Amino acid sequence: MTETEIVPTEAGDARITWAAAKKPWTVLAVSHGAGGGIEARDLVALAAALPAQGVTVALVEQPWRVAGKKLAPAPKTLDTGWRGLWPALAAPGLPVIAGGRSAGARVACRTAAELGASAVLALSFPLHPPGRPESSRADELLGSGVPTLVVQGGNDPFGRPEEFPDGPYTLAEVPYGDHGFAVAKRAPLSQEEAVEVIVREVSAWITSLR
DSSP, rough: EEEEEEEEEETTEEEEEEOSSSSSSSEEEEEEOOTOOTTHHHHHHHHHGGGTTEEEEEEOOOOOHHTTSSSSHHHHHHHHHHHHHHHHHHTTTOOOEEEEHHHHHHHHHHHHHHOOSSSSEEEEEOSSOTTTTTSHHHHHHTTTTTTTEEEEETTTTTTOGGGGOOOSSSEEEEOOOOOOOOOOSSSSSSSHHHHHHHHHHHHOOOOHOO
16 A cells, blocks of 8 residues: 655655555655655665565655755755654654665664664665765764664675674675666676565564564
8 A cells, every 4th residue: 555645844845655564563764865766776675575574664755856856955954854754754653764775874874863763774875975985974874873774785886885884783785786776787696686685684674673
C-alpha cells in the first residue's frame, strides 16, 4: 500500500511517500541526496522489499525538491526540513529508523539523537568531497549516537569503504558500486546483484534491531 502525504515545515512543504507494511513493527524513513530524488535505485529497492518484513518505508522528499529546485540548500536548511517532518514520521507510534542517501545520510546522522531515532541507515555516506580526503565528515557519522549502518559502494569517490575510520557503526560494502551504487558493465557483479546486496544487508541489520 502506497500513500503520499504533504508535510509543512519551516523550510517549505516536504512530501512523504509511504510504502506501508501490513503489520509494521518499525518505520524506515529515508531521504534522497543533493543530486537526485526518491527514484534512486537503492531507495526504490528498499521500499519494494522491506514492507514484507514488517518495515514500513517512508520515502522523504525534502522541501527544496518538492519545490522543483535543482540545487540543495545549506545543511542547516536540510536539517530544518527533516526536523519539521519528523512528527509525521513518528505519528504511527513505532520506532523510527532515520536514513538517507548521501546528503540525506548526513542529515540523519546529525539529527538522530535529538529527534529520538532508534537507529540510522546511511546509504553512500559522503565521507569527503571527491579527491579531498582531508575534508572529512567522519565526525557526523561518529556522532550519530544510535546504532548505525553504512552501506557504501566499493568505488565511491566520496569515500571508499577502506577510508572509513573505526567507530561504533557497521559498514557493508557493495562491491564495485559508485556513489549511486551503479556498477560498470565489465564488473563481475551485475547491477541487479549489487541492488540485492543492498537489500540483503539492510534487511539483516534492521532485523537485528528487533
